[in-house]
Amino acid sequence: MNKKLIGIDLGGTTIKFAILTDNGEIQQKWSVATNILDDGSHIVPDIVASLQHHLKLYQMTPDQFTGIGMGSPGTVDLKKGTVIGAYNLNWKTLQPVKEVIEDKLGIPFAVDNDANVAALGEQWKGAGENDANVVFITLGTGVGGGIISNGQLIHGVQAAGEIGHMNVEPAGYLCTCGNHGCLETYASATGIVRVAHDLAEEYAGSAQLKQQLDNGEDVSAKTVFDLAKTGDQLALMVVDRVCSYLGRACANIGNLLDPSAIVIGGGVSAAGEFLLKKVDQTFQQYAFPTVRQTTKLKLAQLGNDAGVIGAASLALKFK
């Protein structure tokens, strides 16, 4: 019988776990709340305890596993298996995650950045259809991503895949990174709301979005997309602006890397085909002619499972 994989998706609110076949099929799935108290010092022990508990529950032993893979926020040292600067976990100092987990469980362990791991998940079992060249963009609170070329994640010297910090507007909004005009300042959930407020300032019509904003109602990226789908004039202006930035960023990614797919995921991608079609309009306009033939924009397919599936795939190297 083939050995199994364990995937862990470590986030600021929950830690998701899954046991998978070496084919990437999820067999068991569970999660626990992330306890970030005391500088996040409970997190690794909690992971160990939860794994030990579930292995016992399923009557499984370490020798039945090829390895454990984990996606983590923060800066990951792939070789040493350490994490530092994961502020939503309160991990300010270096965490020797691999060392502790391998010692306690006796199963080989690998860790990578959470966006990279989600990219691997979508590439392996999702919209990427296991092609060797796939780019993943996640549109959430921020904009992140991961790049797979020649079947391998691109890490660069330290942290490749900063898709959210591609410049799309030379004198654009100030970003949390200190630069101006990063994609994230327009295409993240908060960026979309920011664009809505800005365009509303100069909009004189009677669109519902305008009224909601003027009334001080709580407007989210979802509100904007929902209204745009109903034909709301201002919401459409916002969506068009955001999608043109996204489409041009996708075209430049395509022109550089010529992947078979650029997969768009994250909360904002819930806007679905409506979003994709608008992004694709601008993509078609700026993609190099051959890239228009080879690179397709796609919606992510795995939702919340992308993390555990991609994380598990990190452990395939221990086979």
Next chain:
Amino acid sequence: MNKKLIGIDLGGTTIKFAILTDNGEIQQKWSVATNILDDGSHIVPDIVASLQHHLKLYQMTPDQFTGIGMGSPGTVDLKKGTVIGAYNLNWKTLQPVKEVIEDKLGIPFAVDNDANVAALGEQWKGAGENDANVVFITLGTGVGGGIISNGQLIHGVQAAGEIGHMNVEPAGYLCTCGNHGCLETYASATGIVRVAHDLAEEYAGSAQLKQQLDNGEDVSAKTVFDLAKTGDQLALMVVDRVCSYLGRACANIGNLLDPSAIVIGGGVSAAGEFLLKKVDQTFQQYAFPTVRQTTKLKLAQLGNDAGVIGAASLALKFK
């Protein structure tokens, strides 16, 4: 004794050859004119004859070589070793280059795109310092490039590395590819002259570049850079505009791929540190903070030898 490599740089006017150690040191170097008559049907026979002649001259035999690598214009099929659509060679139909050369010489043969091969050269023995993550941009008649990540060329589905066709201006100049605002329309040798003409239209001062353009003198990219170095006001405006596009494109490449170096070569790069410093100003402005630490802009070091050296490196896989 270690076996040798042969590198071939096939261009529209000359075919350059070199015999190298497996360390990338050139031991012999020669070139022949490219005969593109009769649909380019003389090119491969000429390559074979030139190699046979020089092997005889140097009293060397096929078993003393690991392999032959070649950089070619056009669309290359890496696996089959064929080339099609190399219009400056008159190669409109499929050319079975690998098959013929291996048959005639009895040495394993590999071929890749000329820009990719130049990138490999600079990465291996030039400014890239043999790092696993290096991007090469060539500024010539057009703007091309090659991307090396994880120690491998990125090909994508078909033709990655279309750096010249990254969009830098949404409503910019029309490009030969049919799109608007490609980097190449501003930062190629012809693009720079185009920017000069455009800015001269709106310039009312007495800059020498303005006078030369108004007099209908022959102005080249070199003229523009030479005048800019002397402080010519209009020339400086042109250089600043071009370098800001280049810098922003480099920043986006850095943000995506985080290479250790972005190496700038090609004819326009003869402007040297003056060019590099101006590109770097904008790069620093738009690169993600960690990328500013990890990715350095550098001038190419190998000049015309980049092609034969990089081509030879393709043959290392036959070792």
